Amino acid sequence: MSTTATDRPKLLRPAPGCFVRQEVDNIAWLDMGDYLLVVDALEQTALEAEVMESIAATTGGKPVGVVINTHTHHDHVALNDAFQRRFGAQVVNAQTHVIPPAGLVWTADERRVEAHALPGCHTDGDLIVWLPRERLLFTGDIFGWGLIPWDHGLDRPRLDHIVATYERLAALEPTTVVPGHGPLCTVAELRRWITYVRALHTDVRQLCHEDAIDRRTLDTSMLVPPEDMRDWWRFVQWKHGDCVAKIVHAVSRGRL
């Protein structure tokens, strides 16, 4: 995939003391007073020097005490070792820690950071990070700008689970949503995706019922992306098509 203007790194500050280096892969650091808490650790170890410089420049050289991986796919963990080597940072993810039902909590004078386990949308070890005061939500790859986040076969219980998880996230009413990849958004996109995927499911079932979809060629040209979602990041290019393919596959096999 070629790099476009929107994919060049941007340093964003969605709330005081909260920084996001937003690119194709996102990394964030949160000022906890005496130390920093990092959310996700990128794909490329080659970015170490640049990221460390950026962290130091924005926070006056505070040490990174904790690194939370929203999940342990390779594109979220590359700098774990660097944070451990440089700062002795504690790495927290669903493999290293048992996440209690109430979540893990870090507090500082002005800040509360919670990590909650919401497995089964993208991996069996998905975590979200939530800052209730700032209403800042890190979804990892649960929200993927339109993608159905599960890659291992869709069925009715799975889609119901994903939608129910999105409803839980939307109920938090985040002001800012930081996905694992790409631009930031708001609760509106979480809610829009729920209606999108429900409508797409209904449409595919209808078309399959009418035998209007050629299941051999997967000609789904009648299922166009909704107008109001055409500017979603990489959505028209491939994510909508990926959603259609996943749903057609499941519906045509009687799983959805």
Ligand SMILES: [Zn+2]
């Ligand atoms: Zn992932």
